Amino acid sequence: MRIGTSYKQHPGLPDQWDAIVIGSGIGGLSVAATLSKLADERVLVLERHYTAGGFTQTFRRPGYEWDVGVHYVGDVSHPRAETRRIFNFMTDGELDWAEMGKVYDRIVLGDNSYDYVKGRENFRAHMHGYFPGEKEAIDRYLEKVLSTERKGQLFFAEKAMPNSVSKGFAGTKLDDGMRTTREVLEEITQDQELIGVLTGQLGNYGLVPSESSFFIHSLMASYYFGGGAYPRGGSSRIAATILPAIERAGGEVVTNAEVAQILLDKGRAVGVRLLNGREFRAPVVISDAGAANTFCRLLPRDAAQATGVPTKVDQIGTSIAHLSLYVGLEGTSEELGLEKTNLWVYRDHRHEENFKRFQEDINSPLPLVYLSFPSAKDPDFDRHYPGHSTIEAVAVVPYESFEGWEHTSWKKRGAEYEELKASLSERLLDKVYKHVPGARGKVDIAELSTPLTTRNFAAHTHGEIYGLQHTAQRFAQRWLRPRTPIAGLYLTGADVCTAGVVGALMGGLLCASAILQKNALDQALKQETRATRAKTPRHV
Numbered sequence: 001m002r003i004g005t006s007y008k009q010h011p012g013l014p015d016q017w018d019a020i021v022i023g024s025g026i027g028g029l030s031v032a033a034t035l036s037k038l039a040d041e042r043v044l045v046l047e048r049h050y051t052a053g054g055f056t057q058t059f060r061r062p063g064y065e066w067d068v069g070v071h072y073v074g075d076v077s078h079p080r081a082e083t084r085r086i087f088n089f090m091t092d093g094e095l096d097w098a099e100m101g102k103v104y105d106r107i108v109l110g111d112n113s114y115d116y117v118k119g120r121e122n123f124r125a126h127m128h129g130y131f132p133g134e135k136e137a138i139d140r141y142l143e144k145v146l147s148t149e150r151k152g153q154l155f156f157a158e159k160a161m162p163n164s165v166s167k168g169f170a171g172t173k174l175d176d177g178m179r180t181t182r183e184v185l186e187e188i189t190q191d192q193e194l195i196g197v198l199t200g201q202l203g204n205y206g207l208v209p210s211e212s213s214f215f216i217h218s219l220m221a222s223y224y225f226g227g228g229a230y231p232r233g234g235s236s237r238i239a240a241t242i243l244p245a246i247e248r249a250g251g252e253v254v255t256n257a258e259v260a261q262i263l264l265d266k267g268r269a270v271g272v273r274l275l276n277g278r279e280f281r282a283p284v285v286i287s288d289a290g291a292a293n294t295f296c297r298l299l300p301r302d303a304a305q306a307t308g309v310p311t312k313v314d315q316i317g318t319s320i321a322h323l324s325l326y327v328g329l330e331g332t333s334e335e336l337g338l339e340k341t342n343l344w345v346y347r348d349h350r351h352e353e354n355f356k357r358f359q360e361d362i363n364s365p366l367p368l369v370y371l372s373f374p375s376a377k378d379p380d381f382d383r384h385y386p387g388h389s390t391i392e393a394v395a396v397v398p399y400e401s402f403e404g405w406e407h408t409s410w411k412k413r414g415a416e417y418e419e420l421k422a423s424l425s426e427r428l429l430d431k432v433y434k435h436v437p438g439a440r441g442k443v444d445i446a447e448l449s450t451p452l453t454t455r456n457f458a459a460h461t462h463g464e465i466y467g468l469q470h471t472a473q474r475f476a477q478r479w480l481r482p483r484t485p486i487a488g489l490y491l492t493g494a495d496v497c498t499a500g501v502v503g504a505l506m507g508g509l510l511c512a513s514a515i516l517q518k519n520a521l522d523q524a525l526k527q528e529t530r531a532t533r534a535k536t537p538r539h540v
């Protein structure tokens, strides 16, 4: 599904804009829509790919469509949930959500499986049921998750404030959040199976418990306590429904428009130059391309080095890379018995050991395979693709295993690469058949993306799926905020907040707050309330 208009179809684009956004991921679109809606700014969004949306894009093959980076979204199930209201604000209520039902995640550790059930008290009760001897530990865990998540609100609000106001708020105030997840959990319990279960969503932030910060763990866990939901009509609806707000204010979302450089004048960002040489100017330049791309590739080298940021980006490091097997099947989700629940399939509870073994040798057993069933989650799928269904099997993989083909081009990477892909596809399909027996004999298409696909289509140079690593070190970085050391240059998206659709969306609101110097989240919620009231019929 292509969203946005290609650069070639825009011969008359003006040179001057109120703001320019590099990249049309949810972080880029959300800041553009907020500036458009709250300040009536004309924003130019430039996207290198042929469609807008970044990781919210979808792609098609005859009879099928798959999302690439949205399997479920939290905090949108209830009509008045804050995140849902923010989406309402950006999309004028045009984005609809389909709930995933009672069980959003199932954690499979070897032969045992554990359900994550919607509603915090249900979650607690189920965990108590699985681990009756660990009730106190589970209660203590939930307390810590919630108190750490609450601290996040001030932590992120601080990021939108001017430096002079914000000093003293950040980093250390996160307390447990600045420790590793394993440190915090091992203080609460010695039951390794329980720790394995409670960290069963680790793929949502891409780090094993001994490396992830308890902060990201708490944000992700609590974010889904209210259940999961999927964008009705597929994840491309996210970009499609945000776009009109940008266009209504006179802005444009232009695809096939790769930014080669951010232009500086006396140290201030004043515009961008595309790969084809065309220049655009604006007093505000915003990058959704990630901190690494922005500071290590898009800024002139000397100016970037002078900020010290490239070294800090290197020190934090980039997140894991992944494989995704896109499976298309003959038969509807109902016929094949596909459920909405995501399956997190691990060898056993020893996450660190299993991931390390695989990092060192990708022929060793896969430490985690994540299975998602988009056709079962989307109530519109059957209407658009009758008689078909889809599965996505995702696994983390070291980028280094694919680095050797970095300089080859898409679809022309050679026989050895194709062989590696074929063997990995087979291993992922085996997992699909084991956990979804109804899929056997029904597979019509199975197409594998590798870290080089991510590099090619999303410009994440190490195939990283979540930008910078979500370690405690990352959250201690005061420079990682919308306002950069370069005047006029701002960052948006996952890197200024956290990975995830909602993390990147919030990154956009933080960025808009920093630019407009007002609380954009608060203003957005107020505007949404007024719009909802205006739509609600009055009863006399």
Ligand SMILES: Cc1cc2nc3c(=O)[nH]c(=O)nc-3n(C[C@H](O)[C@H](O)[C@H](O)COP(=O)(O)OP(=O)(O)OC[C@H]3O[C@@H](n4cnc5c(N)ncnc54)[C@H](O)[C@@H]3O)c2cc1C
Pocket: 022, 023, 024, 025, 026, 027, 028, 046, 047, 048, 049, 053, 054, 055, 056, 068, 069, 070, 071, 072, 073, 074, 257, 258, 259, 260, 288, 289, 290, 293, 322, 324, 394, 457, 458, 459, 465, 466, 492, 493, 494, 495, 498, 499, 500, 501, 502, 504
């Ligand atoms: C396999 C996978 C599964 C996921 N599942 C979920 C999930 O279930 N739920 C969830 O909430 N999150 C999920 N995520 C994470 C989520 O999709 C991302 O964290 C989020 O969408 C990132 O948004 P962003 O705007 O920060 O960046 P991106 O979406 O990466 O957007 C950046 C954009 O910038 C463009 N760009 C880069 N350089 C340039 C340039 N020089 N010129 C012009 N354009 C440029 C890129 O092409 C891209 O479109 C998943 C991610 C992956 C990969």
